[in-house]
Structures are given as structure tokens and as C-alpha cells.
Amino acid sequence: MSDRRKFFNTAFKGLCLCAGGGFLATLALKADDKYYLRPPGGEDEERFLSECIRCGLCVKACPYDTLKLANLFDSAKNGTPFFEPRKTACELCEDIPCIRDCPTGALDKKYLKMDKGYAQLKMGIAVVDNANCIAHWGIQCDACYRACPLIDKALKVELKHNERTAKHVFMVPVVDNDICVGCGKCEKVCITEKPSIRVLPRDFVLGFAGNHYVKGWDKEDENRLKDINSKKKTDDKKAQDYLNEGGLL
Known part of the structure; x- marks a missing residue:
């Protein structure tokens, strides 16, 4: 009788674990596979994720309740701050309190040092x-x-x-x-x-033209050509060998 009870207890625990795991997997699959926007100063996603400690202080600092911490239903990584502009837009506070209160620098503090830093953001x-x-x-x-x-x-x-x-x-x-x-x-x-x-x-949104193109109207970009030899180089010997080998026949 004891063995039978033990068997049913073990089986029940196994079913609970399977059900729980299935529920979590369902939540993960149901998470929005949409884009999301990071708080001010968090535009470099790789750097942001490496430094964000999921403390929620930026969310608390926002006076307009724009920011929220992601959960399993959201596409942003769980516990990280983001916002949905259709629901609540960023008000571009002049003192940018979310960046100010970030303890790790995950939200880039360079904007706090800029004149009208809120107008330089790239969210x-x-x-x-x-x-x-x-x-x-x-x-x-x-x-x-x-x-x-x-x-x-x-x-x-x-x-x-x-x-x-x-x-x-x-x-x-x-x-x-x-x-x-x-x-x-x-x-x-x-x-x-x-x-x-x-x-x-x-x-x-943004593409990248590559380094092969130069904006002739942009003096800073045109400076990249300063030390480049634009003379066309030809290999006369290669051309001569090509002709001698009957390459035109």
C-alpha cells in the first residue's frame, strides 16, 4: 500500500512539473514578437543589456509612468525597462530623471552633460x-x-x-x-x-551605405579621401602577358 501511494505521489508531482513547464512555455510563446523602445539613453541594445541590472529605478524615476518592466508576455527581455508609445509616450523631461537615477550607466549619462540633452536622444x-x-x-x-x-x-x-x-x-x-x-x-x-x-x-529603420561612398558636400566625410591615392594603378606586365597568351583570340 505504501509503495502504491508513493508511486501516485511521484506521478502527481511529475504531472505538476510538466503542467508548470508547459504553462511557462506557453507564456513565452505568447510574448509579443513585436518591436519595443528602450528608455532614453538605452539605444545601444548590446551595451544596455550588459549593464542593466533590472533594478527598476528608471521606471520609478519616470514622472509620467511611461516606462514599465517587461514580463513574460512582453517581447523585451524579462525585467528590463521599455515603453510603448501608443499607450504612453516619452515626455522628454529636461533633467531626464530615468538616466539620472540609473545606477549602472546602462542608460547613457552623456545626455545629462549635453545642452538640451533630451533633444539629442536616439530612442x-x-x-x-x-x-x-x-x-x-x-x-x-x-x-x-x-x-x-x-x-x-x-x-x-x-x-x-x-x-x-x-x-x-x-x-x-x-x-x-x-x-x-x-x-x-x-x-x-x-x-x-x-x-x-x-x-x-x-x-x-536605418540602412548603412558602407565606407565606399563619400558625401562630397560633407567636408568631414570628404576628409577621408585626404590620404588616398586616387590614381588608377595598372599592371602593364599583366596586360602584356594576357595579349601574348592569346587572350583576345
């Missing part, structure tokens, strides 16, 4: 969906433009000819990637059911 870049932004339909809407804290710099309105009517112009939002800080205020106020302007991590 993400706003991207406009031209197909669903109603301004591109000809309906006047400048909600995102008005909400931008760096209005006429990070987000501008440009006039575009309306070929359909030939009488009106489209007033469409245009983002300057170099200036946009990724606060998410534009996404927060977008009036379409799903936001037609979204803030994505910079790595999702």
Missing part, C-alpha cells in the same frame, strides 16, 4: 505609412505634427500636388531621421485606428 525613428495616413488621402490632419516636441525640425509638413483633383495640395508629414528622437508622441496622437505613424528602433 527610435518615426515612420509614416503613406497608404493609410489620411493626410496622404487629402484629408487635412496635422495631429502628429502638432504633437512633435521638435516641431518643424524632427517632423515637418510638406506640400504635395494632388494629381487626382489638380486643384488641391496634400499636407503630408515628413520625418527627419537625423533629428527625430523617437519619443513617440506622434504615434500616441495619430487619429487612425492603428497608428499610421509609428516609432521603430533605429536599427529597424
